[in-house]
Amino acid sequence: MKVLVGVLLACVSLLSQANNLNVADSLKVLTINGQPINQFNDALDLPKGIIILGLRYEELFDLSVEEHKLVRSDIYYLKFDANANYDYQISTPVISVSQAKSFSKSPEFVLKNDQGENIDYQLWSRETLLHKLIAQK
Numbered sequence: 001m002k003v004l005v006g007v008l009l010a011c012v013s014l015l016s017q018a019n020n021l022n023v024a025d026s027l028k029v030l031t032i033n034g035q036p037i038n039q040f041n042d043a044l045d046l047p048k049g050i051i052i053l054g055l056r057y058e059e060l061f062d063l064s065v066e067e068h069k070l071v072r073s074d075i076y077y078l079k080f081d082a083n084a085n086y087d088y089q090i091s092t093p094v095i096s097v098s099q100a101k102s103f104s105k106s107p108e109f110v111l112k113n114d115q116g117e118n119i120d121y122q123l124w125s126r127e128t129l130l131h132k133l134i135a136q137k
Contacts, residue, residue: 018045019045019082019086019088020045020087021044021087022087022088022089022090023089024090024092025042025059026058026059026092027109029055030075032047032053032054033051033052048083049083050080051081052079055076056074057103057107058072059100061100069097071097072104073104073105074104074126075125075126076107076125077124078122078123079124080111080122084113088112092110107123109121
């Protein structure tokens with residue numbers, strides 16, 4: 001009986017585990033499935049299923065001891081399927097300050113699971129997403 005209870009608890013524990021998302025320093029996750037979050041977290045709990053992240057690229061470049069440049073993108077919406085029991089990592093490629101401005105206008109993120117596999121995603125700007133939603137009506 002004790003063994004059966006232990007096995008059942010282990011199964012329930014596995015089924016209820018949330019996925020984790022580790023976020024690169026250059027990214028700020030603002031929402032998960034439309035819900036605002038504390039954007040100072042670098043590791044976030046994700047529910048299972050379809051995830052839509054509202055995120056922004058933001059990086060501070062040190063040009064010299066006294067000179068800095070902040071590059072910030074608009075908000076983008078990234079959609080992916082988090083059905084598996086994986087942890088995920090989202091990052092950006094390492095870029096220079098000269099590349100950052102164009103990157104912020106057309107970012108490409110790297111989304112991987114904890115097995116190192118690339119995860120497919122869809123990415124929309126706010127304007128593109130609004131047009132898509134309006135077109136569906």
